[in-house]
Amino acid sequence: MLRVEAIDAGYGRVQVLRGLSFEARAGEVTCVMGRNGAGKTTLLRAVMGQVPLTAGSIALDGQRIDGLPAHRIPRLGIGYVPQGRRLFGPLTVAENLEVGLMTRGRGPRVRERVLDLFPRLRERLSQTASTLSGGEQQMLAIGRALCLEPKVMLLDEPTEGLQPSMIALIRDTVRALRGMGVAVILVEQRIEAVLDLADRVAFVETGQVAETVAAAALSPDAPQFARYVGV
Template structure:
């Protein structure tokens, strides 16, 4: 289990997270929802140590990761797909995946497993990643994160700007990973991309978790979406 306790994170003097606390269990999809600027992306960056919290604790399966630098967090099995994908555009699909393997010293079997989720990438194996379509780049970013064989996978708006067919493909992979026991922390803006896959939703506002609800409770009372996102469903 990934456990985040009382994170307080800042950009300079501006506080971005205020007492942020969540837990993600194996085989569970927890979605962070909130308006732009609510702190969702900062939460993921703080978990990865990119925006180190000034206060708080992070542990994975009982191992305290709080003091680790960002390059060591993934070594413990936390995969991260940042917003905008952040691929090495001049490198090929294969080379991007090999960087994923190097992170945790995983082997060719890990790459094969990652590619099994996204078979279309095999046809692009020697193509520069910068020449891929948006959907293919999203697939590659997820496959690269899967190369570390994560126990927790964090996805920051993976369906942003994608066609419905690509959104469905990524959603299917999220469901498969959940069934295989991977815990997933998902940041999304699209309600329709979240409701079919999430087990729980944590609504964020001004750097805080305001309320956590099971997905059935959200479906039963969609007024909560209006309150925290300004949208109906």
């Protein structure tokens, strides 16, 4: 389990997160929703050690991880797919996957499992990442994170700008991760995707989790969507 307790964080003098508390449980998909600027991406970056905390704590399976250097966090089993993918563009598909495998010392077995999930990547192992389509780049970004065999997976709007067939594939991947017992944190703005995938929805407003609701208790016209997301 990933537990975030009353964290404050931001950028210089700009405070973004204000006493935010949150948890992600193994084998569940927790969707994080909120308006632009509410603090969703900053929450993920704080978990990854990319934004330092000024208060509060973050723990993975009871072990505090806040304060660790950012490069140590993935080694503990937290995968992160940021907006924009952040691939190594000049490297091939195979080399990008190798970077993920090296992070936690994983080998061919894990690589094959990832390629079974994304057969299109197997066809493009020698192709440079920058020449892939947007959907293929998103597959590679997720695949690279899966090479860590993560306990927790952070996905920041992974379906943004993709065609329906790619969106469906990524949704299937999220379901597969849940079935593997991974705790998935999904930042998503599409209500239909959230209701289809989520076990719980955390609504973020002005740097705090204002409300966490079981997805089964929400409908497309639930007031929380209008109140916190503006749709």
